[in-house]
Amino acid sequence: MEYCMIRMNKITKEYGKNESYIRALSEIDFEVNRGEFVAITGSSGSGKTTLLNILGCMDCPTSGSYMINGKETASLSSSEQANVRNQTFGFVMQNYALIDHFSVYKNVELPLKYTKKKVTSKETRISELLKILDIEDKKNQMTASLSGGQKQRVAIARALVNDAEIILADEPTGALDTKNGIQVMEILSGLHQQGKTIIMVTHNPELIGYCSRIVKMEDGKIVSDKLPGQNG
Template sequence: MKKQLIKLSNINKSYKNGDQELRVLKDIHLEVEEGEFVAIMGPSGSGKSTLMNIIGLLDRSSSGEYILEDTEVSHLSEKKLAKVRNHQIGFVFQQFFLLSKLNALQNVELPLIYAGVASSKRQELSKQFLEKVELTERMHHLPSELSGGQKQRVAIARALVNDPSIILADEPTGALDTKTGNQIMELLTALHREGRTIIMVTHEPEIAEYANRKIVLRDGVITEDHRKEVY
């Protein structure tokens, strides 16, 4: 039996707009097991990015319960949330979010610095994961000297370096051309085959096809949730 990593129960998210209350997520129930590759889809304004931010502990729900690896995280302090994020979640974003003055190796090291890992160990791990994403020869290059696909590979190496339980990918191919985007998706698929748990937001149906589970949100409600076999 696979381990349950995420359990969301009755998750609601609302924002105040003057006297009006905007409900973005409405009574969301979602469970994700270890080793799943989940694509979250939906039209603009459906709540998919808000849901991703709550799963990634970048935002809090207005109500409901979020259990992450047997820990109820909804009411943790900001300091404890930051520690959980650093150790248990790896992030891959559409715009990469690499620090422009740091080279690829130094960017990958960042989560390890926050985790208090010694310098020699940081370099060893960072080199190992840059090799994994086939960027060994570019590790001393600045982001400005890398292509979009190479930047995203650095971001994926950074997401992996702390060996997190979950990789969250928010529109990971959104800033890439089709060929490069497919290469990045093949890399994520290979990581999934190794047993990694990946949750991805995308608006592209062909990108969602790489996942083995598709969730569709409309108006803050999950309207579809189905799995497929991936060979």
């Protein structure tokens, strides 16, 4: 039986109590099929990062059902959830989330330390990725000394090293200039063409053309879900 890769049903996320109470996500229904490239847009505070964190099992919903490949995530133990997180998802964060005093190679290697997958020739795989992303010559450099565009490419290499099914990217070009931003989008677009599923948060309307679907959020709700270029 073919499952929807990702299926959220009435997902709600609440934070705080009394005056600080906030409903960051409000009964979200959301499905993603294998091979989609989804853009998540919406104003600041609309719940995009919260949704991405729950999708990646980095955070739990307050209520609702979240199934990955037909499995209910709430029924998994915390170590099973950690396995799903490490094996199903690759994360690209807005602020790169690299370890500054590690070399490029060590940063990219990190997810492999937590995986149960058998990785033969780890060094070859990392070198290949660094080559594809055009940072192979930086392999032994500390990431602190790289430019923003180079750091983001290291972060993408790290997201790919596990051969994750789904790439989650939170404003992957947010800190980059136009040229580096386009380069990162070309890389993500290439991955999509190779069949990867990508869910990307972006504020930038110019990047939406790369995606196969555009989801707009407002006040913790999905208010539209359409193809690029489609009105309404």
